[in-house]
Amino acid sequence: MAGGALGALGALSVAAPGRAQSVWTWSGSGSVAGTGATTDPRWVWDEEADPLVASLIDRGDVPAVNALLRTWTKNGQPLPDGLPADLRTFMESARQLPSWTDRGKLARAADFNTRRGLYLGVLYGLASGMMSTVIPKEARAVYYSKGGADMKDRISKTAKLGYDIGSLHAFEPDGEMIVTAVKTRLVHAAVRHLLPQSPAWVQAADEEIPISQRDMMVTWHSLPTTVMQKLTAWKVPMPAADSDAFLHSWQVGAHLLGIRDEYIPASFTEANAQAKQVLDPVLAPTAEGLVLSDILLNLGSGIDGAILTKPILGAFTRFLLGDKIAQWLQIPREPIWDPLLQAAWGPFIAVREGLLPFPLAPQAYWLFDEFLRKAALLFLSEAKPISIEIPVANRPS
Ligand code: HEM
Structure with a gap:
C-alpha cells in the first residue's frame, strides 16, 4: 500500500512542500526565557544530545544502552547502572525540570487533563495527529x-x-513524562x-539535517496550540488558570x-x-504524509473493519482541519457525517458543558458522546506501555 500511495502521489506536482519557510521575526521577549531567539531556530538543533548520540551509534553502544534504558520507566527512578559515563552525565542534567517549573500549575494541568480527557484524546488524535501528516x-x-516501516507501532509511541x-502524576517521581521526553530527545538526536545517511530521505527532504528547533516548534504547535484553538472555537468554558496550566505542562515538556x-x-x-509564522505556511501534502494519514484513519479497522470508523474519522478530520487539508489527504466527502458535524457539534458541546438545556434531538447527543469516548479510547489505547528506543538504522528501503 505504501508503495502504491507513494507512486500515485509522485505523479502529482507537489510544489516543493517543506520549503515554504517564513522569515523568522518572532521575539524571544515572548518566550519563557524572556529574551534571546535572535537566531532562526531553523539553524539550531540540539548541540548537547546530537554529538553524544552520534558517538553512541558510531561506538556501537546503542543496543546495550537500549537494553538498560528499558528498565528506566519512572521519573523518580535512578538511572540504571552500566550506562556510558558521557550519556549518564547528559541524562542526569536532561532529566531536571527547568528552574521556572511551577508545580502548582502542573497540578492544575493534571486536574484539567482529567476533566477534559475526552476532548483532549480526540483532539490529539484527530487534530494534532492528522495535522502531522501535512507537515512535510x-x-x-x-x-x-x-x-x-511500522507506522502503527510508531503512532503508538508518539x-x-x-x-x-x-496523566495524573506526569512530572512527579511516580510519573513517566520526564523519562519519555528524555528518551525522545535521544531518539531525535x-x-x-x-x-x-538515507539516500531516499536525502532525495525527498531537500535539507541536510532534520528536526531543527524550528521543526520541533512546528510540531509542538500542532499539539497544545492547535488543541487550545479548537477548545476555544468549540466554546468549551476555559478559565485562564486551566489554559495556563495546560500550556505550562507543554512548556515543561518542550x-x-x-x-x-x-x-x-x-x-x-x-x-x-509563533504558530502563524512557523506552522501555517508549511502545511502541505506529501506522498509520505498520505500513507501516514491512511494508517491513522484505519486505526479503527480492528473494531469494525473500518466500515464505520473510517468515514467518521475522515469526516471529523475535515471538520477539524478544513476542506483544503481533507482534499490533500484524499478524504472523501461524507453525505451524512459532514453536515451532521457542521450542524450539531456546536450545540452538542454546549449541552455537554451545561450551556444549553438538553437538546431537541437526544439521539444526536448520545451519538456524539459515544463517538468522543470511542475515539479518545482509540487513540489513547494505542499508548500501551511501550518502550521508546534509540534507533540505529533508517527504514529499510
Ligand atoms: C520519535 C514526539 C518533533 C521526527 C519521536 C518519539 C516521540 C516523538 C514520542 C518516540 C517514538 C518512537 O520512538 O518512535 C515528538 C514531539 C515533538 C516531535 C512531542 C515536538 C514537540 C519531531 C519533529 C520531527 C520528528 C519536528 C521531524 C521533523 C521523529 C522521528 C522519530 C521521532 C523521525 C523516530 C522514529 C523512529 O525511527 O522510530 N518523536 N516529536 N519529531 N520523531 Fe518526534
Missing part, C-alpha cells in the same frame, strides 16, 4: 526513519507522549545522525525535549503568533 518535514522524517503528559527556552512561547497569545 515531519511526515518525511517519520516515513524514512526506522519507525516508518501517542505515549500525549498519554504521559496528560539519533534521527539527526541517521537520516542524512524544555525536556531539548527545545531552548528562548523559543518556547510564554503564553497562548505568543504561541498563536
Whole structure:
C-alpha cells in the first residue's frame, strides 16, 4: 500500500512542500526565557544530545544502552547502572525540570487533563495527529526513519507522549513524562545522525539535517496550540488558570525535549503568533504524509473493519482541519457525517458543558458522546506501555 500511495502521489506536482519557510521575526521577549531567539531556530538543533548520540551509534553502544534504558520507566527512578559515563552525565542534567517549573500549575494541568480527557484524546488524535501528516518535514522524517516501516507501532509511541503528559502524576517521581521526553530527545538526536545517511530521505527532504528547533516548534504547535484553538472555537468554558496550566505542562515538556527556552512561547497569545509564522505556511501534502494519514484513519479497522470508523474519522478530520487539508489527504466527502458535524457539534458541546438545556434531538447527543469516548479510547489505547528506543538504522528501503 505504501508503495502504491507513494507512486500515485509522485505523479502529482507537489510544489516543493517543506520549503515554504517564513522569515523568522518572532521575539524571544515572548518566550519563557524572556529574551534571546535572535537566531532562526531553523539553524539550531540540539548541540548537547546530537554529538553524544552520534558517538553512541558510531561506538556501537546503542543496543546495550537500549537494553538498560528499558528498565528506566519512572521519573523518580535512578538511572540504571552500566550506562556510558558521557550519556549518564547528559541524562542526569536532561532529566531536571527547568528552574521556572511551577508545580502548582502542573497540578492544575493534571486536574484539567482529567476533566477534559475526552476532548483532549480526540483532539490529539484527530487534530494534532492528522495535522502531522501535512507537515512535510515531519511526515518525511517519520516515513524514512526506522519507525516508518511500522507506522502503527510508531503512532503508538508518539501517542505515549500525549498519554504521559496528560496523566495524573506526569512530572512527579511516580510519573513517566520526564523519562519519555528524555528518551525522545535521544531518539531525535539519533534521527539527526541517521537520516542524512538515507539516500531516499536525502532525495525527498531537500535539507541536510532534520528536526531543527524550528521543526520541533512546528510540531509542538500542532499539539497544545492547535488543541487550545479548537477548545476555544468549540466554546468549551476555559478559565485562564486551566489554559495556563495546560500550556505550562507543554512548556515543561518542550524544555525536556531539548527545545531552548528562548523559543518556547510564554503564553497562548505568543504561541498563536509563533504558530502563524512557523506552522501555517508549511502545511502541505506529501506522498509520505498520505500513507501516514491512511494508517491513522484505519486505526479503527480492528473494531469494525473500518466500515464505520473510517468515514467518521475522515469526516471529523475535515471538520477539524478544513476542506483544503481533507482534499490533500484524499478524504472523501461524507453525505451524512459532514453536515451532521457542521450542524450539531456546536450545540452538542454546549449541552455537554451545561450551556444549553438538553437538546431537541437526544439521539444526536448520545451519538456524539459515544463517538468522543470511542475515539479518545482509540487513540489513547494505542499508548500501551511501550518502550521508546534509540534507533540505529533508517527504514529499510
Ligand atoms: C520519535 C514526539 C518533533 C521526527 C519521536 C518519539 C516521540 C516523538 C514520542 C518516540 C517514538 C518512537 O520512538 O518512535 C515528538 C514531539 C515533538 C516531535 C512531542 C515536538 C514537540 C519531531 C519533529 C520531527 C520528528 C519536528 C521531524 C521533523 C521523529 C522521528 C522519530 C521521532 C523521525 C523516530 C522514529 C523512529 O525511527 O522510530 N518523536 N516529536 N519529531 N520523531 Fe518526534
